[in-house]
């Protein structure tokens with residue numbers, strides 16, 4: 001059960017991927033725990049200031065798991081100059097053959113990646129971008145919908161519409177990203193035609209994630225309506241927790257404040273500090289609407305085992321609905 005083209009492509013047991021987590025959150029402990037539990041863990045390369053640091057994290061992860069894991073390279077604008085090619089090269093040289101890109105098309109790196117035998121996944125937010133990714137040779141697309149943490153497209157299209165549209169648009173496997181934290185999310189994504197799910201917010205609130213426990217506990221208190229979009233005005237839409245600070249940033253952006261004034265307030269260093277101290281009221285904290293479905297801080301293994309066993313129950317229940325064999329089981 002739960003074997004899809006994606007599990008075959010990546011060599012994993014369950015079609016569950018841990019989304020890249022910037023701000024220093026997806027470290028070896030989390031990544032290896034996801035892979036050891038049968039999913040695919042994902043190192044986030046830009047968490048590392050240098051490629052040597054990235055190499056070290058990859059080696060540490062390899063010491064904790066012999067299962068496949070991936071490296072994400074987020075191709076978004078950064079304050080410090082980044083040579084992305086060096087990050088790709090470091091990952092490939094360290095023997096990681098699953099690469100995920102996000103932020104913009106990986107077109108210019110595809111030859112390098114494919115020549116090295118990499119499997120390339122790319123995050124997209126629309127059918128148009130999914131088609132482009134397929135055309136440039138990407139092996140699977142993660143479709144990031146409106147609900148998601150990180151950077152959904154400013155089109156504001158929810159997963160129930162976006163996933164099947166992308167499934168219809170491309171032949172390569174589609175991974176549903178955004179709004180998934182439990183078995184219901186997995187089964188519904190599979191029903192929409194996706195061949196796997198990618199979760200960010202759920203894994204942020206796990207024992208192995210290095211986010212300060214105060215911040216995790218704060219996430220347990222907030223609900224599905226407590227996030228908002230910022231940075232639309234500067235073409236870099238991001239979903240964050242609705243705080244006074246986030247609202248002030250949004251007002252500055254909509255009021256046309258110059259970027260030089262905004263950037264120091266939202267720098268990666270500030271976010272990283274906040275994640276480490278747990279005091280996140282003065283930093284933009286990206287989180288998905290699915291935070292409303294998260295009520296505990298389990299281990300990664302508990303999350304994945306729980307999703308898989310409950311997904312089996314749901315599928316059995318759906319079969320009862322189909323056959324009408326057991327009315328009680330449908331409740």
Ligand SMILES: Cc1cc2nc3c(=O)[nH]c(=O)nc-3n(C[C@H](O)[C@H](O)[C@H](O)COP(=O)(O)O)c2cc1C
Nearest residue numbers: 019020021022102148149150178179199200201288
């Ligand atoms: C704290 C946090 C940091 C993230 N950082 C990145 C990142 O650096 N690069 C990236 O491609 N996606 C990033 N994401 C997005 C996730 O990888 C994933 O696409 C998203 O969380 C899926 O939506 P969900 O949170 O509803 O599961 C981040 C998400 C969270 C919660």
